[in-house]
Amino acid sequence: MKGTYLGEFEEIVLLAVGILRDEAYGVSIRNEIESQTGRPVNIGAVHTALHRLEAKGYLKSRFGEATEIRGGKRKRLFVLTPYGVKALKLAQQVRSQMWAQLPKVVFHQK
Amino acid sequence: MKNRPPKFARHILRYFCAIEFLEEIEGDLHEQFQNRLAKGLWYARLHYLKDVFQAIRFYPEGRAPLFPRATGSFKDSFFHFLKIGYRNLQRSRTTSLITISGLAVSLASFMLIALYLIDESTYDSLHPNADNIYRISHSYKRYGDGVVETDARVPGLWAVALRESVPEVTGMTRFSRFGYPGSVRYEKKNKVFVEQQFFWVDSTYSEMFDLTLETAGDPKSILADAHAVIISEKAAKKYFGTEVAAGETIIYHRDGMDFTFTVAAVMKDYPANAHFHPDFIAGNHALEPLWQRDNEHRVNSWRDAFTYSYIKLEDGTDPAVITAGLKKIFKDHLGDAAELIQPVVVALKDIHFNDGMLIELEPPGERSNLYIFGTIGLLILAIACINYMNLATARSMKRSKEVGLRKTLGVSRSSLVTQFLGESILTTAIAMCLAIVLLLALLPFFNELSGKDFTAHAILGGDVFILITAVTFVVGVVAGSYPAVFLSAFRPMDALKRYGDSGTRGERFRKILVVTQFTITLVLISGALVIDGQLTFIHESKLGKFKDQIIAMRVFDPGDTKKVETLATALGQNAAVAVVAYGTQLPRQENFGWIDTRLKAPALSETEFIWALIEADSNFPKIFNFELAAGRNLSGQDSTSVLINEQALKDLRIDPQTAIGLTLENPFSKEQFRVIGIVKDFPFSSVRKTIAPLIITPKPKNAETIYARIEGQDYAAVITTLERSWKTVYPDSPFEYWFLDDEFNRMYRVERQASAIVRYFALLALCIGCMGLFGLVTFTAEQKRKEIGIRKVLGATAEQILLLLTSRFMKLMLMAFVFGIPLTYLAATQWLNAFAYKIPLTPVYFVAPAAGIIILAFLTVGIESWRAASARPADTIRHE
Numbered sequence: 001m002k003g004t005y006l007g008e009f010e011e012i013v014l015l016a017v018g019i020l021r022d023e024a025y026g027v028s029i030r031n032e033i034e035s036q037t038g039r040p041v042n043i044g045a046v047h048t049a050l051h052r053l054e055a056k057g058y059l060k061s062r063f064g065e066a067t068e069i070r071g072g073k074r075k076r077l078f079v080l081t082p083y084g085v086k087a088l089k090l091a092q093q094v095r096s097q098m099w100a101q102l103p104k105v106v107f108h109q110k
Numbered sequence: 111m112k113n114r115p116p117k118f119a120r121h122i123l124r125y126f127c128a129i130e131f132l133e134e135i136e137g138d139l140h141e142q143f144q145n146r147l148a149k150g151l152w153y154a155r156l157h158y159l160k161d162v163f164q165a166i167r168f169y170p171e172g173r174a175p176l177f178p179r180a181t182g183s184f185k186d187s188f189f190h191f192l193k194i195g196y197r198n199l200q201r202s203r204t205t206s207l208i209t210i211s212g213l214a215v216s217l218a219s220f221m222l223i224a225l226y227l228i229d230e231s232t233y234d235s236l237h238p239n240a241d242n243i244y245r246i247s248h249s250y251k252r253y254g255d256g257v258v259e260t261d262a263r264v265p266g267l268w269a270v271a272l273r274e275s276v277p278e279v280t281g282m283t284r285f286s287r288f289g290y291p292g293s294v295r296y297e298k299k300n301k302v303f304v305e306q307q308f309f310w311v312d313s314t315y316s317e318m319f320d321l322t323l324e325t326a327g328d329p330k331s332i333l334a335d336a337h338a339v340i341i342s343e344k345a346a347k348k349y350f351g352t353e354v355a356a357g358e359t360i361i362y363h364r365d366g367m368d369f370t371f372t373v374a375a376v377m378k379d380y381p382a383n384a385h386f387h388p389d390f391i392a393g394n395h396a397l398e399p400l401w402q403r404d405n406e407h408r409v410n411s412w413r414d415a416f417t418y419s420y421i422k423l424e425d426g427t428d429p430a431v432i433t434a435g436l437k438k439i440f441k442d443h444l445g446d447a448a449e450l451i452q453p454v455v456v457a458l459k460d461i462h463f464n465d466g467m468l469i470e471l472e473p474p475g476e477r478s479n480l481y482i483f484g485t486i487g488l489l490i491l492a493i494a495c496i497n498y499m500n501l502a503t504a505r506s507m508k509r510s511k512e513v514g515l516r517k518t519l520g521v522s523r524s525s526l527v528t529q530f531l532g533e534s535i536l537t538t539a540i541a542m543c544l545a546i547v548l549l550l551a552l553l554p555f556f557n558e559l560s561g562k563d564f565t566a567h568a569i570l571g572g573d574v575f576i577l578i579t580a581v582t583f584v585v586g587v588v589a590g591s592y593p594a595v596f597l598s599a600f601r602p603m604d605a606l607k608r609y610g611d612s613g614t615r616g617e618r619f620r621k622i623l624v625v626t627q628f629t630i631t632l633v634l635i636s637g638a639l640v641i642d643g644q645l646t647f648i649h650e651s652k653l654g655k656f657k658d659q660i661i662a663m664r665v666f667d668p669g670d671t672k673k674v675e676t677l678a679t680a681l682g683q684n685a686a687v688a689v690v691a692y693g694t695q696l697p698r699q700e701n702f703g704w705i706d707t708r709l710k711a712p713a714l715s716e717t718e719f720i721w722a723l724i725e726a727d728s729n730f731p732k733i734f735n736f737e738l739a740a741g742r743n744l745s746g747q748d749s750t751s752v753l754i755n756e757q758a759l760k761d762l763r764i765d766p767q768t769a770i771g772l773t774l775e776n777p778f779s780k781e782q783f784r785v786i787g788i789v790k791d792f793p794f795s796s797v798r799k800t801i802a803p804l805i806i807t808p809k810p811k812n813a814e815t816i817y818a819r820i821e822g823q824d825y826a827a828v829i830t831t832l833e834r835s836w837k838t839v840y841p842d843s844p845f846e847y848w849f850l851d852d853e854f855n856r857m858y859r860v861e862r863q864a865s866a867i868v869r870y871f872a873l874l875a876l877c878i879g880c881m882g883l884f885g886l887v888t889f890t891a892e893q894k895r896k897e898i899g900i901r902k903v904l905g906a907t908a909e910q911i912l913l914l915l916t917s918r919f920m921k922l923m924l925m926a927f928v929f930g931i932p933l934t935y936l937a938a939t940q941w942l943n944a945f946a947y948k949i950p951l952t953p954v955y956f957v958a959p960a961a962g963i964i965i966l967a968f969l970t971v972g973i974e975s976w977r978a979a980s981a982r983p984a985d986t987i988r989h990e
Contacts, residue, residue: 026138027145043138044164051131066137069144073137 006091012037013049014058014088017078025064025075026050050078058084113151115143115158123162135165152573187525188532194512195533199540202508205501206537208885212878213541213589216494217581218548219874222556223487223867224577225569229562230480233383233462237320242280242423243458244432246272247467248415251450252720260454262418262467266409268439269419276435281422283318285311286394286409287386287471292364293666293843294390296349302843303348304664307387308362310394310409318420320380321391325356327375336396338374345389346376362390367399382563385461386418386471412443418471420458429455476860478944483864486871489630493875495589496623497882498534502593503620504889510600517602526598534590535583542582559866561859592619621922624886628926628963629933631879634872635959636934637941640951641865644942647949648861660733660850661832663816666843673839674816680835681818686828689819691729707805709774709783711762718777719761721754722802724794725809731789733819740766741787744808751786751808758803759788774805783807801946817850876963880970883919887971891915891978898978899986911979916971923967931956 006014016032017024030046033039053059064075080088120136127135139161146154199206234240246269249260266284273282288308295302315321316329323329324343332338339360346355355373362369371392380387394401394409401408408416421432432455440448456464463477464470516526550566557563665674674692682690707723710716724730728744731753744751752774759769766788774783783805791801820828833845891898898911934956942948 026134027141030142042164043142043161047131047135047138047165063133067141069141070137071140073133073140075137076134 006087009045010049010053011088011091013046014053014080014084017050017059018080018085018088021079022077024078029078053084054078057081058087113144113147115140116155119155119159119162123165127165139165191529191532192536194529195536198509198533199537202505204888205505205885208881209498209501210537210541210544212497212881213494213538213585214544214548215874216490216878217538217542217545217585218552219871220487220491220581221545221549221578222552223483223871224581225564225574226560226562227480227484227487229383229564230462230475233475234385234458236381236384237318237458239318239422240458242425242427243318244421244423244429244455245458245461246419246421246432246436247454247456249452249454257720260467261415262470263415264417264419265411265413265415266417266419267412267443268436269417269421270410271439271443272421272432272435275439276431278424278427278431279421279435280424281314281317282420283312283314284394284409284417284419285309285315286417288364288397292362294349295361295363296358297361298358299349300842301349304666304846305345305389307342307389309386309388309391310397311391313393315391318422322378323375324378325375327356329375332374333391333393335374336393336398337371339371339390339392340375340377341373341391342377342387342389343379346373362392365400369396371396382561383462385458413447429457473859476864478941479860479864482941483867486634486868486875489634490871490875490878491585493627493630493878493882495585496627497878497885498537498589499592500620500623500882501885501889502530502534502590503596504886506593506597506600509597513597513600514602514604517600523598527594530594530597531587531590534593535586538582538586538589542578546578559870560863620886624883624919624922625926625929627879627882628923628967629930631872631875632926632930632956632959632963633934633937634868634875635962636930636956637937638865638869638872639955639959640934640938640941640949641861641868643949643955644945645861645865647947659819659821661818661820661829661847662850663818663832663836663845663847665814665816666840677836677839678816680838681816681832684828684831684835686820686822686824686831687818688821689729689733689817691727691733691817693726693730693815693817694724708777709805710777711772711774713773714762714764719758719803721758721761722794722804724804724806726806727808730806730817733817734792736792737790739788739790741770741785743787744806748786749808750783752783753787753789753806754785755789755801755804756791757801758805761803876966880966883967884970884974887915887919887974890918891974895978895981895986898981899983902983903987908976908979912972912975915975915978916968919967919971920964923964927960931960 012033013029016029016036020028020032026043026046029050030041030043033041033046050059050061054061058081059078060081061076061078064077066072066074123136123139124132139158142161143154143158146157199210237243245262246264247260247262248264249258251258263286266286269282269284273279286309287306288310292305292308293302294305294308311333313330313333315333321329321340323340329340332340341349341355349355349360350358355376358373360371360373362371377388377391401410403414406414408414423429423431433453436453436455437448440451440453444451454467462475465474465476513526517523549569553564553566553569665677667673678690678692681687706720708718708720710718726744728748731738731743738753739756741753744753754769759766762769762772764772769785769788772785774785775781776783789804789806794801794804818832822828829847832847836843836845894915901911901914902908935951938951938955942951
């Protein structure tokens with residue numbers, strides 16, 4: 001299964017791209033992650049993750065429209081590829097599998 | 111324009127970021143920048159920079175990274191240099207202490223001066239659109255003698271017509287200021303004050319000027335209401351204390367009429383660097399009954415120069431359109447008078463430095479002082495940089511081995527230069543930290559000195575931080591430049607082979623530096639003495655002689671002659687009061703001027719003269735101790751006898767004997783006066799102006815001011831008794847008084863500040879210079895230990911050696927004086943030219959500071975030299 005491994009941050013980035021659907025680009029993804037997780041995220045980290053994920057084939061991208069607020073520069077809009085969706089599903093599956101095996105006593109520990 | 115990400119950061123991004131990612135990343139960063147603008151420009155800019163540094167991980171293929179992270183050699187060498195630099199500082203403690211403390215003191219001084227300059231040069235920038243606002247004033251030929259004068263104000267209809275006729279004019283507002291003797295009464299608390307800063311404005315005021323309300327309300331609708339007034343925070347505190355001001359009723363009283371106003375809102379006080387500070391703002395239609403005078407409306411008039419008028423232009427319009435527009439208006443509406451009048455247009459931001467207008471709102475600043483202060487700041491910084499250069503190159507021997515070794519191991523020269531520059535920047539940075547502490551500690555003192563109100567908060571926040579960084583960097587590079595070049599030029603063979611460099615290399619350059627340093631010190635100290643001397647001269651000029659014993663009181667209701675007389679009598683009965691006199695307010699022609707009168711002497715010719723007028727009583731010359739050149743003083747009853755001064759006599763072109771008994775006539779009122787005495791010239795207005803011809807007429811009924819000269823030193827007790835007398839005449843009005851001393855101080859504020867600032871900073875320069883000298887001598891003595899030892903063995907006495915060591919420096923001092931004295935002479939002459947009455951530039955101003963510097967330098971050099979000279983040769987010559 002080498003190659004389908006997702007890091008925690010990568011997983012979050014993929015999820016954010018999925019949530020935002022047609023509006024997923026650097027700034028909006030960063031804002032989404034910040035508001036969902038409540039932790040500060042650097043735009044640079046988001047860019048790195050996005051491009052790595054694209055290289056792995058989980059995402060594909062196209063250029064969107066240019067706006068005044070962006071100094072006339074176009075957005076790069078990302079969408080999940082079917083492969084990406086599969087990787088997310090797999091990640092979730094692994095988690096729920098492991099969750100199911102977690103003994104109940106863990107929850108009573110203080 | 112302003113809300114852009116920093117340009118250099120964008121260049122960095124473009125250089126480092128791979129082209130395929132560039133558009134996306136640049137766009138994203140730009141968007142984030144825009145979003146962050148809400149939190150402030152600098153916040154957004156700094157974060158943009160941070161983002162850029164994170165984005166440069168997107169290296170283009172094939173381009174070598176600038177800072178390779180893998181090996182971290184840059185980081186290593188950086189910390190290595192830092193460590194070496196730190197060890198060097200530690201190794202030579204005295205030198206480091208001298209360099210760092212010298213730098214710290216001079217950096218602190220420089221920062222203070224920079225703050226002052228920034229504050230002075232940003233006058234009126236609080237108003238939005240300040241760059242596009244202009245004030246229109248006018249100059250005119252005075253009737254009679256044809257002297258051209260400029261009045262800050264213009265007739266109100268000019269601005270209105272300009273707004274209609276010139277399309278580039280996008281806004282217009284006017285205000286008139288009614289000062290003394292208008293008073294404001296708050297009946298509930300029984301408070302009455304004469305108010306100087308009551309502004310009567312157009313409803314467009316808030317479109318042109320900043321008007322931030324502290325309380326709720328819309329400025330425009332308040333100004334449209336004839337019974338509403340906006341007051342400043344200061345005025346609110348004065349009348350209502352801590353209570354809520356809005357909704358209270360106050361009454362404005364002038365010319366026997368009462369106008370009732372409701373306080374509609376409290377406005378934020380303007381900062382000190384604005385050219386006017388209103389305490390009360392009300393719509394000008396509220397005062398309609400007062401505007402009618404001589405069948406003409408004072409505000410909406412073509413001829414009555416009564417309003418301060420401001421014009422807003424479209425972006426990028428040449429203000430010449432205003433001048434052209436006004437000239438056309440003159441032609442259309444003023445008839446023949448158009449020939450005599452010229453429009454004067456001043457940009458809002460330049461008004462503070464605009465000298466020489468009549469009825470200016472506040473006393474203007476002095477631009478030349480800014481240059482003087484700026485120069486002083488730079489000179490002090492230069493002295494400290496020179497110290498650094500001197501000591502760093504003098505110590506070169508100790509570093510030569512290090513340099514030699516580094517070069518042998520293959521370190522490039524540029525790398526060495528970087529190292530030494532880095533060291534000097536490190537030193538400067540340490541000094542800067544100390545300087546900031548020093549700055550904060552000295553702030554209250556400096557505020558008192560300069561009349562500003564800087565706060566620690568304002569200094570450490572915002573743009574000043576950029577200034578601090580920039581100054582640290584520039585000073586570090588400048589101070590380190592010569593040592594870096596000098597040290598890195600060592601040839602490794604020489605540096606390693608020899609026992610050591612004797613430290614004589616670069617000696618000539620060091621000498622030049624020392625000479626420069628002391629030339630600067632001499633210029634500063636002589637300059638301070640000259641400024642001080644001139645000020646003392648002003649203070650001791652005739653009118654100022656008794657100034658600290660003369661108390662002046664503004665008469666509350668000048669029309670009511672009876673009350674004024676009763677008050678004078680009551681005041682005169684106090685035992686501590688020597689003389690009481692009525693008179694016009696002194697010093698004249700600052701804010702309440704222009705009381706000029708037209709006169710001719712029919713017996714001599716038909717020529718008309720325009721002379722300054724002082725209306726006073728017979729005690730007036732006595733209270734100020736005027737000396738008479740001829741004739742006699744005014745006496746009690748005589749209402750047509752007058753005194754004239756020597757300048758007036760010169761105007762008449764007659765000798766004093768003919769002048770006594772001469773009849774003067776006012777061609778307007780046909781009033782006649784008889785000259786009974788000639789007063790010796792005394793400066794009745796600013797000493798910067800020449801003494802004008804003057805006539806003193808005995809007309810106590812027009813007096814605005816009562817003067818009382820008091821005896822003894824117990825001022826507090828005297829003032830209590832004066833207040834009691836005041837209350838018997840004006841029971842409801844507050845007793846307001848001032849010492850004439852204060853009035854003079856206020857008038858010469860600019861000069862006094864200059865003098866204090868120059869004096870303190872000159873002393874600082876001397877200290878820093880001597881510290882450098884001390885360091886240099888310590889070093890030389892150390893260098894020459896062996897030489898001294900050998901000389902002593904061969905029979906030299908300690909005195910001879912002392913002479914040997916000190917004479918070198920004394921020669922340098924003398925050279926400094928040769929350069930410094932002519933330089934100071936030129937500068938001082940230039941400065942004194944601004945005054946009509948000035949001190950002669952005697953050699954004392956140059957010789958005394960030179961002698962002082964010599965003595966101080968001799969002590970500095972002598973102490974250390976004596977120690978070297980009296981050391982036992984056995985200790986010094988011994989090898990090992």
